[in-house]
Amino acid sequence: MSSIVKINNLNITVARNLSILKNINLELPLGQTIGFIGPSGAGKTTLIRAIVGSLKISSGEIFVLGQRAGSKELRHKVSYMTQELSIYPDLTVKENLIYFITMMGISKSETEKILQKLLDRVDLSDKANILVNNLSSGQKQRVSLAIALIDSPELIVLDEPTVGLDPVLRQKLWLLFNDLSRQGSTLIISSHSMDEASKCDYLVLVRDGKIIAAETPTELLRRTSSKTVEESFLKLVGDKE
Secondary structure: EEEEEEEEEEEEEEEEHHHHHHHHEEEEOOOOOOEOOEEEEEOOHHHHHHHOOOOOEEEEEEEEEEEOOOOOHOOEEEEOOOOOOOOOOOOOOHHHHHHHHHOOOOHHHHHHEEEEEEEHHHHHHOOOOOOOHOOHHHHHHHHHHHHHOOOOOOEEEEEEOOOOHHHHHHHHHHHHHHHHOOOOOOOEEEEOOHHHHHHEEHHHHHHEOEEEEOHHHHHHHHHHHOOOOOHHHHHHHHHHO
């Protein structure tokens, strides 16, 4: 298996010696849609932040595309969409995208072409001149996603990108995620929704700061003799208690 992320003996401890992630060893496959699945508070966001290099680790090491997590060499290769919307409500959709495209150091001559491509990809061409503050929550999510797609990153990390969205929009986003994967990007998508797990090529099940499974959905169901990922998760949790 070709790996895009390798994690060795990762531990993250915060104030008062509270352990958030405990002895994580993990390899994530290249060119696939990878689901970080687990309940709220399991440690998914902490693990994601460690991978993208925005969090100080207590011990261990993380390599992304052969570089240490957070290295400047990864700046244009890794994108990160947080749970909190990282967009400006007093700017239009177009103005937000132009701002972030410019921040990426992309030339003005390329900006318009990239802008239209991003708007088309997230189905917001008709909202380009609307203030972000006047968009629905789902549309705001898609603006954030468009920003994460600037410069065609090799690794796209999305923290709870479908939370709070209606089923139709969730389906459209998953079609986009799968399309990006087919085009060669690797996606890490966190979710507390077990029904989204079946849409992934590879699963990492997280609970209480530990990895309880890391394999394909087919392998997981076979190993646990289960019909659903939720059933597998419950069996694995029961085994560890």
